Amino acid sequence: MILFVDMDEVIADTYGAHIELYNAEFNGELTTELCSGSEVWRMVPEAHQDSVRKHATRRGFFRNLKIIPGSQDVLEQLSRKHEVYIASAAMQFPNSLEEKSEWLDEHFPFIPWQNRILCGHKHVLKGDILIDDRNYNLENFDGRGLQFTSPHNVNTQGFERVNTWFEIGEKLL
Amino acid sequence: MILFVDMDEVIADTYGAHIELYNAEFNGELTTELCSGSEVWRMVPEAHQDSVRKHATRRGFFRNLKIIPGSQDVLEQLSRKHEVYIASAAMQFPNSLEEKSEWLDEHFPFIPWQNRILCGHKHVLKGDILIDDRNYNLENFDGRGLQFTSPHNVNTQGFERVNTWFEIGEKLL
Numbered sequence: 001m002i003l004f005v006d007m008d009e010v011i012a013d014t015y016g017a018h019i020e021l022y023n024a025e026f027n028g029e030l031t032t033e034l035c036s037g038s039e040v041w042r043m044v045p046e047a048h049q050d051s052v053r054k055h056a057t058r059r060g061f062f063r064n065l066k067i068i069p070g071s072q073d074v075l076e077q078l079s080r081k082h083e084v085y086i087a088s089a090a091m092q093f094p095n096s097l098e099e100k101s102e103w104l105d106e107h108f109p110f111i112p113w114q115n116r117i118l119c120g121h122k123h124v125l126k127g128d129i130l131i132d133d134r135n136y137n138l139e140n141f142d143g144r145g146l147q148f149t150s151p152h153n154v155n156t157q158g159f160e161r162v163n164t165w166f167e168i169g170e171k172l173l
Numbered sequence: 174m175i176l177f178v179d180m181d182e183v184i185a186d187t188y189g190a191h192i193e194l195y196n197a198e199f200n201g202e203l204t205t206e207l208c209s210g211s212e213v214w215r216m217v218p219e220a221h222q223d224s225v226r227k228h229a230t231r232r233g234f235f236r237n238l239k240i241i242p243g244s245q246d247v248l249e250q251l252s253r254k255h256e257v258y259i260a261s262a263a264m265q266f267p268n269s270l271e272e273k274s275e276w277l278d279e280h281f282p283f284i285p286w287q288n289r290i291l292c293g294h295k296h297v298l299k300g301d302i303l304i305d306d307r308n309y310n311l312e313n314f315d316g317r318g319l320q321f322t323s324p325h326n327v328n329t330q331g332f333e334r335v336n337t338w339f340e341i342g343e344k345l346l
Contacts, residue, residue: 091287098268117264121288127297
């Protein structure tokens with residue numbers, strides 16, 4: 001079985017990093033719960049939105065992300081049985097390419113470079129399962145799509161949903 | 174139509190860069206013709222092979238590659254009619270990710286980041302045509318494979334061969 005796993009919001013906590021950076025710089029009180037159903041940048045005053053939208057272009061942003069709980073353990077087990085690929089849209093931020101690679105080396109060393117894909121469109125991927133948080137990736141994937149719950153997609157309907165890596169483990173292991 | 178185009182040896186002249194670097198450093202007299210049918214590193218004395226194999230890890234190696242003649246013009250025309258993706262195995266050299274991205278920005282600006290794929294295995298790509306120099310990529314691709322002639326593959330049999338971008342233009346435009 002060939003399995004593609006998105007990076008941001010699925011194994012790497014970009015959402016949490018946006019909130020943390022915003023609160024630190026603007027003395028904000030955003031929380032994941034407050035942002036539920038929306039993107040972080042939409043939840044801040046208009047004057048601050050541009051700053052939030054540019055977080056991802058900062059050096060170090062992708063290198064220091066926290067790991068989504070359970071992802072290491074479940075992916076390590078899955079990768080023993082299946083062909084597991086990390087599929088991320090890093091080409092949007094060229095500065096992130098090396099950081100994402102180093103982050104994977106540190107936290108997911110059992111997924112070798114051959115199994116890491118950076119791409120903008122996921123409809124060109126051919127495999128059995130895609131675990132992703134974004135509707136547009138899941139809609140265009142020609143296989144079984146699992147929507148990983150992230151604050152921005154809690155109200156989305158129509159995809160097979162997984163809330164945690166423990167649920168993924170139960171479904172796929 | 175979805176078309177994948179490899180980078181090294183197809184639109185970027187890595188082979189020529191290896192020869193140039195080697196000759197400059199070891200006062201060598203290698204030429205493309207002398208290397209015909211083999212990899213550059215195999216054509217140098219054993220004591221120098223390690224140095225050649227490490228060219229690709231040097232800062233700047235991928236940023237300064239020459240363009241394979243005709244590739245810009247033909248790809249620009251193809252990208253007006255078809256979905257054209259650059260598919261490169263850059264994950265092998267994390268230092269190359271940003272350089273490859275900048276190189277494409279400069280020489281192939283008509284191929285946006287969404288249409289750039291960095292991956293180790295090309296059998297996970299779903300599309301109609303793959304233009305590549307390497308047998309192992311063409312063998313595993315589930316579509317029409319075109320082998321782009323490079324010194325190392327001149328003796329390979331069994332794939333539909335294209336010697337130049339002008340031939341590709343004739344076949345696909």
